[in-house]
Amino acid sequence: MSRAVALGVPLAACALVCALMASTVEAADDEPVDDAATPPSRIVIAHRGASGYLPEHTLPAYALAHGMGADYIEPDLVLTKDGHLICLHDIYLQATTNVDQVFPDRARDDGRWYAADFTLEEIRQLQAEERLGSRFPKGRSRFAVPAFTEMIELVQGLNDQTGRTVGIYPELKAPEWHRAQGLPMEEELLAVLGRYGYLERGAPVFVQSFEAESLKRLRALGSELRQVFLMAEVAQYLAFLSAEGIGGVAEFADGIGPAKTMLERQPELIGWAHDAGLTVHPYTFRADQVPGRYDSHEAELRRYLFDLGVDGVFTDFPDRARAVVDEP
Ligand code: G3P
Ligand code: CA
Numbered sequence: 001m002s003r004a005v006a007l008g009v010p011l012a013a014c015a016l017v018c019a020l021m022a023s024t025v026e027a028a029d030d031e032p033v034d035d036a037a038t039p040p041s042r043i044v045i046a047h048r049g050a051s052g053y054l055p056e057h058t059l060p061a062y063a064l065a066h067g068m069g070a071d072y073i074e075p076d077l078v079l080t081k082d083g084h085l086i087c088l089h090d091i092y093l094q095a096t097t098n099v100d101q102v103f104p105d106r107a108r109d110d111g112r113w114y115a116a117d118f119t120l121e122e123i124r125q126l127q128a129e130e131r132l133g134s135r136f137p138k139g140r141s142r143f144a145v146p147a148f149t150e151m152i153e154l155v156q157g158l159n160d161q162t163g164r165t166v167g168i169y170p171e172l173k174a175p176e177w178h179r180a181q182g183l184p185m186e187e188e189l190l191a192v193l194g195r196y197g198y199l200e201r202g203a204p205v206f207v208q209s210f211e212a213e214s215l216k217r218l219r220a221l222g223s224e225l226r227q228v229f230l231m232a233e234v235a236q237y238l239a240f241l242s243a244e245g246i247g248g249v250a251e252f253a254d255g256i257g258p259a260k261t262m263l264e265r266q267p268e269l270i271g272w273a274h275d276a277g278l279t280v281h282p283y284t285f286r287a288d289q290v291p292g293r294y295d296s297h298e299a300e301l302r303r304y305l306f307d308l309g310v311d312g313v314f315t316d317f318p319d320r321a322r323a324v325v326d327e328p
Contacts, residue, residue, distance in 0.1 A: 042305055043312035044321045045169050046070035047284050048089060052316035055130040056096065057087040058143040059154050066158045069322035072169040072206065074314065075151050079183040084120040085148035085192060089131075091115060091174050097126040097145060116181050120147060134288060152196045167204030171230070175214035186217045198225065206281075208257055216252045228281060229253040233262055246272040255279035257314070260304065267308055274309075283314035285321060298324050 049061025050068055057075060065073045075087040093099040093113040099106070100113065102125055107113050115123065128143040130136040146154075152168060159165055170193075175185045189207065198205045201224040208228040209215050215227045229249050231237040239245050241262075246269065249256060256273050260282040263269055273280050282304060287297040294300040297317070301324040304310050315321040 042310070042325050043071040043281070044069065044318050044325055045281060045312055045314045046073045046318040047314040047316050048074060048076065050316070050318055052135065052287060055128050055136050055143050057089060057146070058128050059146050059150065060143065062146075062151055062154055063158065065318050066155060066162070066164075066166050068319040070166060070318040071312070072167040072204070073151075073155060074169040074171065074208075075146075075148060076171045076173050077148055077185070077189070078115045078173050079178050079185055079188065080118055080120045080123055081116055081183075082119045083183065083188060085185070085188055086115065086120065086123055087146045087148060087151050088115055089173065091177065093118070093123075093126065093145075096131050097128055099126055102126055116178065116183055148192055149196075152192070156196065165204055167206070168198070169206045169208060169228075171208040172211075172214055175209060175211055175217075186214060186221060190218065190221055190223055193225065200224065201226065206255070212249075212252060219252055226254040227252065228255040228257045228279075230257040230283075231262065232259050241266060241269065243272040243275070246278065247276045249273075250276040250278055253278065255281060255311070257281045257283060259283060260285070263304065263308055263310070270308055270310060279311040281312040281314060282310055285313050285315040285317070287317040287320050302327075 046062070046065030046068070048056035049058065050064040050070075051057075051061055054061040054064055062073050062075075076089040077085045078088045078091050080086055089096065091114060093115050103113065103118070103122070106117060108117070123145050126145055128145050129138050148170070155166055155168055170189065172185045172189060178185050193199070193205065197203070203225060206226045206228050207215070207218060207223070208230055210230040210232065212229060215229060218225075218227065229252070231240060240249060246256065255278050256269075258269065258280070263280075263282055270280050285297070285301060285304075290297050290300055294303070297320055301313065301321055304313060305324060313321055
């Protein structure tokens with residue numbers, strides 16, 4: 001589906017049409033349903049939903065990602081003051097909501113509105129907005145900040161309706177900071193996942209974090225779910241950028257999620273990870289931010305997926321990555 005078509009019809013209808021298209025194609029081909037026991041060899045992870053088309057971390061963006069054929073859908077997670085996990089990239093609210101208009105007096109002294117200072121009921125009064133000015137126009141339509149439970153129920157409902165098993169790929173944002181606020185995240189994450197049936201190692205879920213201690217804590221709490229250790233191009237990850245360092249990650253994770261530029265600079269990371277039994281899912285592929293050295297978004301995707309040999313990609317444009325992954 002083209003960007004123009006996707007934006008030219010009501011959002012809910014578009015998401016539903018996309019979901020039905022995907023299920024129809026699958027039914028017509030009479031292919032087996034993907035599940036965690038037979039994972040696709042390379043996976044498409046919808047980064048913040050289909051966030052290239054709709055405001056990030058909204059239910060319409062997640063629904064569109066499902067319809068566009070994502071294998072997994074990513075919610076970033078933070079906690080509210082009353083302990084609910086919500087889908088939000090930042091620990092702050094002002095970049096992607098109208099919190100400054102609804103609660104003008106609730107910023108901290110640093111001028112930021114923290115999600116951890118608001119109850120879920122208060123968060124529900126906010127409108128979610130696209131972060132980037134070049135994407136979905138601000139002020140058009142109405143979007144909300146979803147609770148994690150609402151995201152899961154949407155994905156599981158669409159799975160039931162389409163016969164496809166799309167997984168979830170939640171990221172705990174700033175777990176150490178949350179713990180210092182008196183809001184431990186790991187226990188609540190496992191409680192919610194358990195309530196919705198994500199318990200076994202083969203469940204269609206990857207839990208991700210930039211903080212190794214958080215992933216270790218999840219293991220200590222008894223989680224068998226697959227875990228991915230995120231890495232960025234900053235000093236704290238230097239110790240992991242060797243065969244030995246990557247090997248150590250296997251003690252608390254099942255995969256790595258590096259910034260894609262780390263793999264351009266040091267492609268041997270992929271082989272070291274694979275040798276350690278780790279999958280490699282780089283972030284973030286964006287059709288509207290293609291690095292100049294590539295002729296097209298698809299050329300960049302092919303380089304990582306087929307030349308470098310990664311196991312999946314985080315993408316804001318899951319339809320485009322789906323098409324490349326499925327190339328004969
Ligand atoms: O989780 C993978 C990727 O999303 C990490 O970066 O900042 O987009 O959450 P960020
Ligand atoms: Ca993320």
